Amino acid sequence: MTRLPLASTVLPAALGLLGLLAGCSAQPDPERSSSPSASAPSSAAATAGPDPTPSASPSPSPSPTPSATPEAEPTPKPDPVSMAALIDLRYDGRDLDRGRLLADPGPYKRYAVSFRGDGKKITGIMNLPDGEGPFPVVVLNHGYIDPDTYWSGQGMPREQDVLARRGFAVLHVDYRNHAGSSDDDGGEAGTDYRLRLPYVVDTINAVKAVKGATGSRWTSLDRGSVGWFGRSMGGGVTLRALAVQPGLVDAAAVWASVSSSEADNWERWYEDDPERRATNRRIDRSYGLPDDSPAFWRRASARPSFDRITEPVLVQHGGSDRTCPVRWARTTVDALEDAGVEVRSTIYPGADHTFEGRTFTTAMDRTADFFDDHLR
Template sequence: MFKQNNRSHFTISPNGKYYIEVIDKNEDSYLFNRSTTINIIDIDKYELVHRIPLDFFGIDAVYWLTNERIIYESKGAIKAVDIDGKNLVEIVSRINYKKKSTYWNWQANLRYNSIISLLHNKSHQILVQTYDSNLHAAIKEINIYTGEEYVIMNADTHKVNHWITDAFGNIRMAVKISDKGMSYYYKYDPETKTLKPCIIKIGGNQYSFTIDPRTHLKQYLTFEGFGYNPNIIYITSNIFSDKREMFSYDIEKEEVIETFVADVNCDVKDLDGEGIKFIFDYNNAEIAGFKYTCLTPKYKWLSSSFSEKVAKLNSQFPQFFNEIIDLDVSGNRLLIHQWNDSSTGNIGVFDVQENSYAVMFHFNEELNEYALSKSKVVIAKTRDNYNIPCYFNLPVNIKENEKIPLVVLPHGGPWARDYWRLDDFSQYFTSRGYATLRINYRGSTGFGKSHVLAGVSSLDEVMVNDIADATQFVLEKFPLDKENVFMFGHSYGGYATYFCLVKYAELFNAGISIAAPTDIKAWMKKQKDDDNYYSYEFWNTALGSNESSYLKKISPISYANDINSPLLIMHGGKDKTVPVDQAENMIEKIKKHNKNLEFRIWNSADHSFTDIDDFKEMLEKSNQFFKNHTK
């Protein structure tokens, strides 16, 4: 389940005949042991037509130039090759050879190139955004045959970090990022070739897209993109509603046109997670619909023909969410990612005319022989009668009258959320006989402005109380063993584990805290010492105060003497998000009085335990810990 998938960049040819997948085999941490190949597969015959071996830099994006030739990005270089592997040429280099290079300034000549548009109205040109060593962006049209560059916007002219173009490749907006990490949006005037702040006027008030750490949690507007009308932009906002909605806005007339996507339960775009995905109908040059995330993923269709196509597919495979990831020019063949809460799924091709579906590739195929747990959406009631969205999983094949132990999995962040999907921690523990509960406590993003702001100044209060209340709710609703309720938390989840064992020791009989902060004052000082302005100011706002007495109050280490329940602390020695001394100091305080304390420090592990062997050992140690402390 935790094995890293090495296939990506799935795409279908314009004529719908071929399918591409990129296979990236990074054998170990050494760059030169990496191998990348592009597989070209005939869809109708389901056979490998060509395998193109590439260099060790890997691939960032792949596009079809024609039915017989592809173009791809590789760590700043742009290259093109025929689908039989012949005529490989580098169109744009990651090194600017026009500048004189020496041993001492070679780094200043590096550049990163990314394709903005294939410019189908100019068959021999592509539109590229080029970032220099100062991260300033230029816009260029580049000839795919000769590599000749025509500079549309020089990087030094406005010192912009990112340009935004419309569907026709015209420069419309710009983003500048300050050295403090704040993002400022500007409108570009092509006649005067000047920038002016991008101001959105709604209801007599003025707003901007500026991303500021002090207002991040209540961000009023976010820019989502352009459609085919060059004057219409799409915006998500919580101005009109507590829940973030998406509407269209005319930037010339300065007026809201129409609300397209809204949901009574959720934000349609999670500021710090999954967002809106546009589905384009290239044949008719219009937006076909939008994918967004609610309690479960959904589509909002604007095109009746697309809606009918997907309805046909859904009728065949109602157990999956059928997500469109690409389509041919005719729109008769759709490249689909089928997935759900108990399967990572497959990549397949749906032929609309034949009403047939052909699987091209299975993710984690060896899992298909197992029955995995399904996620149930549960709305838990809190002590103040507030609704908390949760995901609850039971083990497969429950025996009658069986009392099932529960593992509570509070997510990290805490300004994040849990989603309906195959959750690896839930599947790991349910396969070992536990039920699991994932809780979108107040403070979680994605469930409205009031929901997220309720967590400000309440890391140790409202958030922790919601976790306890949701746990109590499912204990009363499902056949669970109330004597065996465990906590398993990573990052903020580990922080919440400490506080739950302090405040609700009678509810949770053991807990595991992984990579968790314990001394908030010391952690904030580290942010300041590292000159991490954005993170420091964000947390200053989220915590609600930087007074020493308050930071002490919300620090788990202040309550180390009150933790007497069985506890396992785990941390990575190379954790740059939460330094390992946060765990070490907590361990020293607790082990003096708590005989049920266990701990493990992985010297080479990072914050997320990205090494699969470390991750496996961490999970197995957790499972054994729960077994040892099951009543």
């Protein structure tokens, strides 16, 4: 603030008034003491008179107030039972181990195998063609079989045999809770409660274990050429795995697959199953049922994530399938095409879920040819 010169005739009166005010109160005004004000002139200044050339008194520059840096909002973690949670998961499939020889049909040998991942040991079988290779690898994801009656390699025996005879190494995954594999938290009921998403973890770790296999026992594997092949429930496992880990395999085939919408699958197998009543109550409490919580069920489904898939997909389905309705396959193919996925599909009129007789032969030839095109 500019200090104005005081006239000599006014100054004595002003000083007298200041002394009078000072005698009225011994306590400073708290309001005034908290706010900046100009200093009263000293007696020396009064005697000397005004400066001949008054100038503005520089006010101290206020220190800049540091602006608070807004903290970034933490990214919310996805629901543990969702495709997003699988996408965020770190996969550590490793330690592919070959156990005892189970059979020697001639063109290939059949071995017990195991690998590790997600804190678990997962068992399976491998058909390994005779010869030096390298042989492309097809990882098989089997359909639903009661874990209490399942034995290692039980699913897809015909498919295992044909692919091995066509020169593919075949790894059939048992999944957790099956055969010699580790149990999931809560066993099979715990896996059902999580809508079987843990099986996706197992097959992704199977591929990781194949790609990381070392040692003389695995020199005949072409670890850079791997495909997935899933049937029924395993078809759903395969579709989810493709969306979760795009680029991990080179191609995938699905036969007679469950729906790519988990709400369809719950209504088909869970809703009226008396053995799943406790699981259904738990699902209802935690997530809500499909009619009440459609957003949750979409997040747990493969279909909304089809735009992440980068591999060609072969879809084959029976036109008279009474287990997995053919409309599910048509809807899945349409959604894959809409997402820009390269997809081939065949519907076999009159064929049921199991692809018997000539249907199996034709479908299997098409599948092996498809893998020949993309894995060799």
